[in-house]
Amino acid sequence: xxxxxxxxxxxxxxxxxxxxxxxxxxxxxxxxxxxxxxxxxxxxxxxxxxxxxxxxxxxxxxxxxxxxxxxxxxxxxxxxxxxxxxxxxxxxxxxxxxxxxxxxxxxxxxxxxxxxxxxxxxxxxxxxxxxxxxxxxxxxxxxxxxxxxxxxxxxxxxxxxxxxxxxxxxxxxxxxxxxxxxxxxxxxxxxxxxxxxxxxxxxxxxxxxxxxxxxxxxxxxxxxxxxxxxxxxxxxxxxxxxxxxxxxxxxxxxxxxxxxxxxxxxxxxxxxxxxxxxxxxxxxxxxxxxxxxxxxxxxxxxxxxxxxxxxxxxxxxxxxxxxxxxxxxx
Numbered sequence: 001x002x003x004x005x006x007x008x009x010x011x012x013x014x015x016x017x018x019x020x021x022x023x024x025x026x027x028x029x030x031x032x033x034x035x036x037x038x039x040x041x042x043x044x045x046x047x048x049x050x051x052x053x054x055x056x057x058x059x060x061x062x063x064x065x066x067x068x069x070x071x072x073x074x075x076x077x078x079x080x081x082x083x084x085x086x087x088x089x090x091x092x093x094x095x096x097x098x099x100x101x102x103x104x105x106x107x108x109x110x111x112x113x114x115x116x117x118x119x120x121x122x123x124x125x126x127x128x129x130x131x132x133x134x135x136x137x138x139x140x141x142x143x144x145x146x147x148x149x150x151x152x153x154x155x156x157x158x159x160x161x162x163x164x165x166x167x168x169x170x171x172x173x174x175x176x177x178x179x180x181x182x183x184x185x186x187x188x189x190x191x192x193x194x195x196x197x198x199x200x201x202x203x204x205x206x207x208x209x210x211x212x213x214x215x216x217x218x219x220x221x222x223x224x225x226x227x228x229x230x231x232x233x234x235x236x237x238x239x240x241x242x243x244x245x246x247x248x249x250x251x252x253x254x255x256x257x258x259x260x261x262x263x264x265x266x267x268x269x270x271x272x273x274x275x276x277x278x279x280x281x282x283x284x285x286x287x288x289x290x291x292x293x294x295x296x297x298x299x300x301x302x303x304x305x306x307x308x309x310x311x312x313x314x315x316x317x318x319x320x321x322x323x324x325x326x327x328x329x330x
Contacts, residue, residue, distance in 0.1 A: 004034070007328045011038050018320060020199075020290060020311040022047050023224035026329055027232055028302045034329040035225070039309070044179075045201035046221035047307035050288030053206075053220035056168070056230065057152055058102060058273035062250035063171050069159050073098040073272075077132070077151060080158040084129055093133035101152050102272040103258060104144050109134040113147040119192060124209040125154030142260045142270065146217035153213040164214030165206045175245055176229045178222070183208040195219075199309040218288070224305040227286075227294045231303025234296050255284050266316070277318060291317035302326075 002010060011018050022041040026034040037043060064070045077096045078084060086093060092107055100106040108131050121127040128150040153164050160167050169180050184205035186192035195207060196218070204226075207219025214220070233239075234255075238246035257269035257276040269276040277283045277295075286294040291314040295304040304321050308314065 002324070002328045004036075004328060007325070008036055008038075010324075017291070017311075017314050017317075020308045020314065021306060021317075022201075022309055023307045024305070024325065025224035025228040026302065026304045026325070027228050028300065030232060030236075030301075032228070039199070041201055041307075043225055044223055046179075046204045046223050046226075047292070047309060048196060048202060048207075048219070048221050049227065049292040049307060050196075050218050050290060051146065052222075052227065052286040052288040052292050052294060053214075053218050054146075054149065054216065054273040055286030055294065056172075056220055057149075057156075057164075057216040058254055058271075059172060059230070059233075059246060060156065060164070060168055061098070061102065061152065061272070062246050062254060064156060064159055064167075066247045066250060070098070070155075073102060077101070077129075077155065080155045081125075081129065084126065087130065087133075090133045092135070092137050093129070095138050096132055098152075098155065100138070101149060104142055104270060104273075105140050106132060106143065106145075106148075107134050107136060107138060107141075108132060108143060108145065108148055113145055115147050118147045118150065120189070122210060124150045124211075124215075125157075125213065128154070142262055144265075147215075149217040150209065150213070150215060152216045153209075157211075157213055163208075163212045164216070165208070165212075168206070168214070172245065173226075175243060176226075176233060176240055178226045178229060179204040181206050181220075183212050183214065184219075185210065185212070197310045222307070224307045227292075227305035227307070228303055230286075231294045231296050231305060235298060235301060235303055255282065266318075285318065287316045287318070290314050291320070293317050293321060295321050 011021050023037050074097050118127045128148045165181050181204045185208050202221040205221050206214040208214050237248040254272040257279040275285050275287050283297045290311045291308040293306045
């Protein structure tokens with residue numbers, strides 16, 4: 001078992017999957033017990049945390065439900081888009097609900113995310129809606145999507161009358177002491193690509209479409225300390241320093257495990273845009289490409305946050321957290 005100095009050196013000198021780790025921040029029972037940085041990053045620097053963004057959107061959706069702005073996640077998606085022109089012959093889209101989006105069980109036309117069509121369009125929400133539905137109907141099959149999830153940002157905007165980042169700042173980031181975020185919009189496809197792959201620290205920004213709606217599937221930039229605060233909020237069942245940020249009922253529903261019918265995803269289960277790692281221990285996580293993770297263990301009252309710059313061969317970092325990080329610092 002490594003000690004903390006050996007852990008730092010192991011990551012700094014790694015030639016394997018750990019060589020893209022930027023920051024680690026671990027809290028137990030509300031107190032920071034470990035914090036470290038690599039590759040020129042400082043504790044306050046932000047990193048593109050990729051699909052961890054999805055889990056933050058789940059929290060924002062819960063806040064909207066708690067406030068009664070969204071009546072229920074069983075509301076139909078088209079309730080929020082009465083002006084949307086449904087394609088001829090399309091019937092399935094009428095039955096798609098917010099719950100389907102949150103659990104990755106919404107039906108789509110075609111396979112895989114239509115990145116170029118959505119991200120080159122003038123209205124990302126409308127273009128994403130064009131892919132929702134299909135001839136198979138509501139099958140309740142797990143179908144993990146990223147860019148098509150933009151429908152959720154559209155729903156939040158229609159319900160709230162606020163841009164994604166403004167709602168997040170007011171009701172989640174600022175109350176938790178997380179730096180205020182700003183929208184970032186790419187001016188070209190190449191700039192969009194560079195945003196996702198560059199290795200240097202970022203500002204506290206949220207990638208947004210041309211209308212200023214934050215991308216719900218990726219695009220949020222945070223530090224490991226920021227993510228650890230998110231993890232602590234979840235451990236506290238929605239409370240932060242005596243203030244109710246999110247209802248306990250939402251945390252319970254959000255982390256209810258649902259089976260994933262797939263040979264991929266390492267046998268994990270799924271909640272509302274959160275991965276359920278060990279259902280029997282109620283351990284769950286926000287997981288983003290390249291090994292960005294918010295790992296939450298209610299039994300130990302512990303949360304571990306890891307940020308990492310882009311490395312396409314790293315899909316998650318659960319094994320590193322459980323087998324290397326936690327044994328070292330505990």
